[in-house]
Amino acid sequence: MSKPVFLALGAGAGIGGSVGRKFAKEGYHSVLVRRSDGEGLNKLVDEIEKDGGQATGRLLNAVAENAIEDLVADIEKNIGPIETALFNLGAQIGNRSLENTALKTFALGWQMATFALFRLAKAVIPLMEKRGGGAILVTSATAAVRGNAGQHSHAAAMGGRRMLCQTLNAEYACKGIHVAHILVDGAVDAPDTLGKMLGEELFQKLREEKGMQNDGLLLPEKMAETYYHISRQHRSAWTHELDLRCFSDLAWWNHDNPF
Amino acid sequence: MSKPVFLALGAGAGIGGSVGRKFAKEGYHSVLVRRSDGEGLNKLVDEIEKDGGQATGRLLNAVAENAIEDLVADIEKNIGPIETALFNLGAQIGNRSLENTALKTFALGWQMATFALFRLAKAVIPLMEKRGGGAILVTSATAAVRGNAGQHSHAAAMGGRRMLCQTLNAEYACKGIHVAHILVDGAVDAPDTLGKMLGEELFQKLREEKGMQNDGLLLPEKMAETYYHISRQHRSAWTHELDLRCFSDLAWWNHDNPF
Amino acid sequence: MSKPVFLALGAGAGIGGSVGRKFAKEGYHSVLVRRSDGEGLNKLVDEIEKDGGQATGRLLNAVAENAIEDLVADIEKNIGPIETALFNLGAQIGNRSLENTALKTFALGWQMATFALFRLAKAVIPLMEKRGGGAILVTSATAAVRGNAGQHSHAAAMGGRRMLCQTLNAEYACKGIHVAHILVDGAVDAPDTLGKMLGEELFQKLREEKGMQNDGLLLPEKMAETYYHISRQHRSAWTHELDLRCFSDLAWWNHDNPF
């Protein structure tokens, strides 16, 4: 008998890969999709299979026309019905002043962080609806709830993402489709995104200084436990929005300074 | 070897009792505290013990001077160190116009819903801090984030509760103490609170009409799964705030009407 | 001596026109820009001039490439430096199910409601910065803070708009540029948008039934008073976000129903 299918759109070595691994461990066939680094992707699939799980890797440029739509159709036809989807595409490009944020950059942020989710929803939700249920887990960022200087592209895109999660939830919860907006409030211990952005030395320094036992960043394999839990909540007690942050970090709404 | 202790302040037949039952099942000694109905409390303790769990019941008027402080001291001395506490005192009194909300009523709402949490925190957090960790799960209500007409006492008290959760989290997360604000957005299938408020017939009607399979209200035993999960999150990925609602309910921020 | 210039992007017979009229009355040269209805636009300009004010009308398809950029350059060259700009483009298309919201529709909503503001900001803020100050008033909607069913396009676009206002404010407030996000929470008494959407009869009915004296909808000329006030606040006491709603309406966060 075939396993339920879990789709991770944006499956690098951080959250996406770890959540994919968790779902595979729990009995799902994990379809792991990322834009580049086929080698890293193969390694991830191999590891999952070595642990007795089932996984498939795909390279995909999600913003290409029909890419997401074709992917969903292909999985549904050749692997099985998607029970749970993780939307994990990021659009963080670091801080850029208004002047240094090109129109194109701003538009690309929206294509990745907002429009791609809309496209995934359009492609997969009608199928879930016919089957009477499903879940879409959406990784989000602090920028979805407040806009800092330099975050024009990222915050506008994430703000749109959050509202889209609410409209999808408002329309589909009563039809048994669980949409969860998971607000990641802090730096994730992800070597191939944050690690690359910071450089190895600085990355390791950050890891150590904030935690007591090398756990000063959000650990993706621990986050995965909560992603999985949310997807398995009974429909009488669903969570739509939750935050995740490291114990050693201040919440985004807190400041060190006066009052 | 003694089990870790779980304290539920406000342990009726709804959330408090169900979460207590869950923690007992997972290996905790559940200390269940409620204001009245010793018979119901004994029944709950008996059931937990019959299932192989450990539980202790206490009747307590939480607003009485030193009641919470003495309770904590007594548990720590005679049962064991409190690892996780659930603050589950409610203060919903139904809708009352400003005119019909007496000063005393307003003050009592605050004593139950805000001040009692502050007292619990003052009593138990220093002990947790010495031990290097602990968790406080706080049940909250939609009234903590928006105030409807007639909810003067309840909303003011819950709004205070939510801010207090944030100040506690800001001060103690980095010391390993996890404070979670769990926003229950909807009616809970709790016979001895909602059931009594509505009457049996109306209560059963509500249960049925909103769900497809008698799950049209928040089911406490399902909510308990999430309470437990939150308490067990790894400290590198803690949730401070999340909502819980039935799939068939609109979120508090949604309306049926135009746009 | 030339008057300071006020630019209204989205200047129909509702908010945009009324705010334009107010600024003209207070001594600004109002540049009123809308997509269509040249006749209505001319009438508005004529009325302002008859009242002794100064105004210029322009028809513009704001989503066309370079349209906003050229407009700003043209005004600055031929009329004068823009001191205050109102971004008042809407993107409400009524409620549409996910299935009935085409990718193109979703993208157009973003182009109108989010991207056009980014383009206006890119065009005008650097000029304001050189001059040491300026103000951008942004009309927004409840959909910027919560997403109802059927509002996929509108809410995602407005959520992006709100975050963009925050990033602009975070980057430019300290440089003397005041960005205000004005959340219009209710139906506006605007014959050529709401009126057209509802039809004359229904529109008049709504006007009457909710108010005591034909003021049951948000009256644009009254809203204009607050738009103007915000633009004139002293920089030591700026408002970034405020709501506007009719006294007879419930706030978006309130419900009639239980608690």
Added chain:
Amino acid sequence: MSKPVFLALGAGAGIGGSVGRKFAKEGYHSVLVRRSDGEGLNKLVDEIEKDGGQATGRLLNAVAENAIEDLVADIEKNIGPIETALFNLGAQIGNRSLENTALKTFALGWQMATFALFRLAKAVIPLMEKRGGGAILVTSATAAVRGNAGQHSHAAAMGGRRMLCQTLNAEYACKGIHVAHILVDGAVDAPDTLGKMLGEELFQKLREEKGMQNDGLLLPEKMAETYYHISRQHRSAWTHELDLRCFSDLAWWNHDNPF
């Protein structure tokens, strides 16, 4: 003919006094109430009268039993019907750890910042309702929307205050009573509160360093313009919540640091 009455509860040399002065200038009889410093109060009243305004000063311990209730009754009997009331009692006590926040301190914060507003509302709203209208302006603080470490008493009290403003608005807006929650997000240039807390030297330093022209703190006389505007909004376009902050300050939701 007698002037409309404006009541300022909490009328020191900062916001309360400045708003009182503004209302007097605009034709109100300002009743200025503060706990202590009769000399300062007399000076304020004298200045208002010298400028041709009308004012009355009162010393009052607002938390004393019946103090607020008797005050309202007395004003209504001897001065005139209160048209607009400003609730401006603060409860900021600086940062105090949980351990150093006594139960009494926490309770006093609530009495000042939450309960006193409830008492004022109970006393004055029924009178306003009979007269068909009125306004209550409520000064609030960032602590009403987020709780920082050490702010246990203040944040819990302010969070309650904010929810109370919402419940009052939800119940009374449709009856013509305008309740506004004014979130002051930053340090106010008030010599007798902030000035005393910081000491003269530090206070002057803060004033200068953050502003370009000695306007680096929120200037109460400028804030007063907005308080007055809000109270005069037409009922078809009321604001319930707005923020006020100095241009040189970051909004509470912004951080300097990464993203």
